Amino acid sequence: MESRPEVLVVGAGIMGLCTAFALRAQGARVRVVDAVAAPNPHASSVDHHRLIRHSYGAQHGYMRMVDDAYLAWSRIFAALGEAPYVETGVLALDEGVGTWLPESRAAMRAHGLAVEDLPAPALPARFPWMSDARVVDAFFCARGGVLLARRIVELLAARIAPGIARVREVHDGAVTLEDGTRLSADMIVVAAGPWAPRLLPGIAPRVTASRQIIVRLAPPPALAEAWARAPMLLDLSELGGFYMVPPVAGTPIKIGDHSFSRQGDANDPREASAAEAEAILDLARHRIPGLEHYTPLGAMACYYDVEPREEFVVDMLSPRSIVMSGFSGHGFKFGSVLGQAVANAIINPALRAALPDWAAGRISPPPGLLESAA
Numbered sequence: 001m002e003s004r005p006e007v008l009v010v011g012a013g014i015m016g017l018c019t020a021f022a023l024r025a026q027g028a029r030v031r032v033v034d035a036v037a038a039p040n041p042h043a044s045s046v047d048h049h050r051l052i053r054h055s056y057g058a059q060h061g062y063m064r065m066v067d068d069a070y071l072a073w074s075r076i077f078a079a080l081g082e083a084p085y086v087e088t089g090v091l092a093l094d095e096g097v098g099t100w101l102p103e104s105r106a107a108m109r110a111h112g113l114a115v116e117d118l119p120a121p122a123l124p125a126r127f128p129w130m131s132d133a134r135v136v137d138a139f140f141c142a143r144g145g146v147l148l149a150r151r152i153v154e155l156l157a158a159r160i161a162p163g164i165a166r167v168r169e170v171h172d173g174a175v176t177l178e179d180g181t182r183l184s185a186d187m188i189v190v191a192a193g194p195w196a197p198r199l200l201p202g203i204a205p206r207v208t209a210s211r212q213i214i215v216r217l218a219p220p221p222a223l224a225e226a227w228a229r230a231p232m233l234l235d236l237s238e239l240g241g242f243y244m245v246p247p248v249a250g251t252p253i254k255i256g257d258h259s260f261s262r263q264g265d266a267n268d269p270r271e272a273s274a275a276e277a278e279a280i281l282d283l284a285r286h287r288i289p290g291l292e293h294y295t296p297l298g299a300m301a302c303y304y305d306v307e308p309r310e311e312f313v314v315d316m317l318s319p320r321s322i323v324m325s326g327f328s329g330h331g332f333k334f335g336s337v338l339g340q341a342v343a344n345a346i347i348n349p350a351l352r353a354a355l356p357d358w359a360a361g362r363i364s365p366p367p368g369l370l371e372s373a374a
């Protein structure tokens, strides 16, 4: 492939936009198309926030990849002239249900991160909005925070200016649009989020669209100050537990669950039923006392594309097409570095063989895979 390849990216979520951004920085000719105007409010990437944290249980490859992601985000933010990120720290709690928390703690310490053990009875004094009910193990890590996802997508989309076109079929080095038009390029990148199983029937056995409910809340005025200092919360219980995003930069508190529904289709309506919202709140009631005094700001269904082991699927579909998929509930934080890696592998074909194993968190990046032109 020549050094200024022509690349067509399908999908203007975080993966497609970061890939296009990195390709442009390398002088490639890039065109991005999306079925709707970016940011698509139904895309996985488009919500107030997405979390970034090193706690990854025994998945050490992803823990290490977080450092590469932070570095790649700092380059992108410098180029955009804005850093839509708020460091909150990470509070992880375990009700004695598994190995994820101790494995995370051990791996993070071995990686050189400061991880503070917290005795359960000390939690409410430090975090006045919470109860220590049923907590048997807890830690706090100051590194970690909230990426303001919608703002990042808006900024990238303003730079990249995606076109509007719905792709019906992907071929080797070409796509067919819904209206029958055929577009060709030296390389096609397909980053279609939870629509990937529809567009690429070949990956449907590996990747499933999954309907996930989130609930938004405002804290009672008496607790507003305590909430303004709150870290993200990862709460693991027998029922699967929940995560909580604190109200940073004018955004609401957000609560969602850790379990995959593996139900639904990304084109389904996004309203959440009252029962679905209650089921999420029920996971958090014992942890956030007085939840009934919080102001409900709405609940909705969001979709992501689940890979059973939560390993990303970044691979050649054919000699001139690449898929980026299977990002489950943890892909956004890595958009910066995955985009850089895919761009580099397009420019330098020798890097392509390492992409699938590196993106699945199984190997370290080979020299050159994460290098930036900036």
Ligand SMILES: Cc1cc2nc3c(=O)[nH]c(=O)nc-3n(C[C@H](O)[C@H](O)[C@H](O)COP(=O)(O)OP(=O)(O)OC[C@H]3O[C@@H](n4cnc5c(N)ncnc54)[C@H](O)[C@@H]3O)c2cc1C
Pocket: 010, 011, 012, 013, 014, 015, 016, 033, 034, 035, 036, 040, 042, 043, 044, 045, 046, 049, 050, 051, 052, 165, 166, 167, 168, 191, 192, 193, 194, 195, 196, 199, 212, 213, 214, 256, 302, 303, 304, 324, 325, 327, 328, 329, 330, 331, 332, 333, 334
């Ligand atoms: C509720 C929820 C919470 C999450 N929390 C976190 C978190 O805390 N931390 C984290 O790192 N990750 C998190 N994630 C996961 C993360 O958001 C996703 O992994 C990531 O946004 C996936 O980005 P994407 O670009 O692959 O897909 P998307 O953002 O969905 O983008 C795909 C784009 O492709 C377009 N498209 C689809 N089909 C076609 C077609 N045929 N033709 C043209 N265009 C098409 C769509 O319109 C869309 O704009 C969460 C996801 C959800 C839903």
